[in-house]
Amino acid sequence: MFSAYMLRELGSGVCVVERKTVWGGKLQSLSAGNSTDTDSPDNAGIGTAGLWIHGEQTDVRCLANQLNVTLEESHDDTLINTRGQWTCGGAEGLLTTQNGSYTAPAFNLTDMDGDTDDLQDRMWEFLLGMKATNPLTGATPSPHPAKSCASYRSMGHYINTTLGLEAYAFLIADMPEPGNLQFPVDVCAWIQSEIDERTIRSKITTQFIAHGANRNSSYQFVATGPGGVSGRVFIAEHLIFASGPLDVRKLGGNVGRRLAAAPEAASIRPVEVAVYDAFYPQRFWEDYMVHRYGNMPVRTDANCLVFSEFPGHTYFQVKNATRPVYATDLRCIAFWRQLHAASGMPGIRNYVQSSLQGLFPLQEVPALYLDTFVVHAVGWHLMDYGASQRNVSIASIYSWAASPLGDHANLCLAGEAYYGISYGWTAGAWRTAAHCIKQRFAGVLSGAALAAVEYVSSGCNGRARFPNEIVLPRNASTPGLNPATGKVLPTVE
Ligand SMILES: Cc1cc2nc3c(=O)[nH]c(=O)nc-3n(C[C@H](O)[C@H](O)[C@H](O)COP(=O)(O)OP(=O)(O)OC[C@H]3O[C@@H](n4cnc5c(N)ncnc54)[C@H](O)[C@@H]3O)c2cc1C
Numbered sequence: 001m002f003s004a005y006m007l008r009e010l011g012s013g014v015c016v017v018e019r020k021t022v023w024g025g026k027l028q029s030l031s032a033g034n035s036t037d038t039d040s041p042d043n044a045g046i047g048t049a050g051l052w053i054h055g056e057q058t059d060v061r062c063l064a065n066q067l068n069v070t071l072e073e074s075h076d077d078t079l080i081n082t083r084g085q086w087t088c089g090g091a092e093g094l095l096t097t098q099n100g101s102y103t104a105p106a107f108n109l110t111d112m113d114g115d116t117d118d119l120q121d122r123m124w125e126f127l128l129g130m131k132a133t134n135p136l137t138g139a140t141p142s143p144h145p146a147k148s149c150a151s152y153r154s155m156g157h158y159i160n161t162t163l164g165l166e167a168y169a170f171l172i173a174d175m176p177e178p179g180n181l182q183f184p185v186d187v188c189a190w191i192q193s194e195i196d197e198r199t200i201r202s203k204i205t206t207q208f209i210a211h212g213a214n215r216n217s218s219y220q221f222v223a224t225g226p227g228g229v230s231g232r233v234f235i236a237e238h239l240i241f242a243s244g245p246l247d248v249r250k251l252g253g254n255v256g257r258r259l260a261a262a263p264e265a266a267s268i269r270p271v272e273v274a275v276y277d278a279f280y281p282q283r284f285w286e287d288y289m290v291h292r293y294g295n296m297p298v299r300t301d302a303n304c305l306v307f308s309e310f311p312g313h314t315y316f317q318v319k320n321a322t323r324p325v326y327a328t329d330l331r332c333i334a335f336w337r338q339l340h341a342a343s344g345m346p347g348i349r350n351y352v353q354s355s356l357q358g359l360f361p362l363q364e365v366p367a368l369y370l371d372t373f374v375v376h377a378v379g380w381h382l383m384d385y386g387a388s389q390r391n392v393s394i395a396s397i398y399s400w401a402a403s404p405l406g407d408h409a410n411l412c413l414a415g416e417a418y419y420g421i422s423y424g425w426t427a428g429a430w431r432t433a434a435h436c437i438k439q440r441f442a443g444v445l446s447g448a449a450l451a452a453v454e455y456v457s458s459g460c461n462g463r464a465r466f467p468n469e470i471v472l473p474r475n476a477s478t479p480g481l482n483p484a485t486g487k488v489l490p491t492v493e
Pocket of ligand 1: 001017018019020023024025026027048049050051052053054242243244247273274275326376378379380414415416417424425426427429
């Protein structure tokens with residue numbers, strides 16, 4: 001979409017071929033207003049897929065600025081409900097000393113390396129090979145277990161073998177996408193992508209929520225391509241294929257078969273995710289937030305809600321949009337599919353309603369007034385198990401996508417699937433599009449077009465802040481209560 005938008009803005013003839021009637025792919029939102037055109041709280045929409053810009057990502061923020069998408073700064077006040085208990089704030093809250101200094105889910109872990117940094121961080125650093133000592137045993141194994149990454153079938157398998165089942169339960173309790181630990185993935189690529197991610201952004205401090213992400217009508221740009229369109233045959237001088245590898249595998253024809261046969265195409269695994277969005281007449285979650293304008297994700301192992309988001313943002317104040325279900329857990333995906341097949345939207349709605357009531361027993365969870373449910377068969381992608389044995393890496397997929405049939409063919413692949421750095425997501429979709437334009441189309445584009453792409457790549461020439469971004473106050477004016485007891489929960493900042 002970005003490539004087409006940019007090319008059309010810069011005067012090229014562009015033909016966009018889209019399978020669905022709505023533009024924008026997974027960047028859709030459910031909106032409570034009559035119009036999806038205007039950024040206003042009355043039209044507040046919440047994403048049914050991509051919603052957040054995580055971390056610095058100055059290129060993506062610059063792009064939002066160029067496209068007039070308003071962003072609100074966001075801070076998470078995570079509430080965790082695991083093993084029947086609540087905790088609040090950061091990862092340390094998940095640990096309780098055996099003499100029980102405060103109620104929090106107990107994990108039977110010992111902390112043996114004498115380091116005082118966050119235990120969760122140390123566990124991940126050990127798993128990624130960035131620390132030599134196992135924090136739970138104090139031992140320094142040689143060779144480091146990360147060196148045998150190719151022998152594990154999933155991250156869960158690697159974590160269980162290296163740190164044990166209790167450590168796995170502890171780490172998964174604070175993960176928004178627990179399914180990522182369960183799929184067969186290329187553990188070496190996962191480790192590499194996490195290291196790259198940490199190197200690029202030493203600490204993710206900020207996230208932004210985009211307003212009106214599906215303002216479709218502003219972005220319609222169907223124009224007849226230079227080659228013309230006839231029936232289902234499209235003739236193009238240059239082609240950017242902006243869909244994932246599953247679609248590549250379905251293309252057929254001599255080009256499709258060549259693309260599908262590439263080891264890269266076979267090394268990218270789609271991740272399924274179930275999402276349920278709901279709008280409420282009032283905010284029943286406010287007493288449990290620590291910051292008035294924050295975002296309150298609830299991580300829970302109860303009822304397959306998995307990760308529920310309750311925003312406190314000003315943008316949502318009128319409409320009270322929430323995302324009560326965001327689930328990648330394989331067991332939960334199967335559960336949601338079955339429930340939907342057996343009892344449709346009423347079944348999903350009732351089940352979520354009673355689950356939320358169970359989580360917030362001291363509130364009356366009101367009847368919602370708008371909702372939607374979707375299971376994305378392809379939410380995002382990870383490197384599949386065995387990729388590194390096939391000599392496929394994050395970098396090789398990225399280069400292959402820019403030139404999958406060699407330099408003589410004017411074809412490239414763009415999209416999140418081809419950018420495997422941790423949660424590449426929308427950043428990956430735009431970066432591969434920019435890469436494709438720069439690598440494959442530089443010769444046919446005007447200097448102005450290339451300069452425009454470079455400008456976004458550079459984060460609007462290295463700006464730290466953008467005029468389309470709203471910074472919200474971060475006060476502590478909400479009670480931060482334990483939903484089960486109504487008493488204040490200790491917070492870890
Ligand atoms: C629940 C969920 C939450 C997410 N949260 C975030 C988030 O907070 N932040 C973030 O950055 N990312 C997030 N993502 C990921 C983000 O939505 C995707 O990475 C991003 O939308 C991918 O963009 P894309 O252009 O690569 O693919 P898509 O958005 O999937 O676009 C592909 C397009 O190709 C079309 N298409 C497919 N096949 C054909 C065909 N044969 N002919 C014509 N058209 C075809 C599709 O209809 C679609 O419009 C989330 C995803 C999900 C599912």
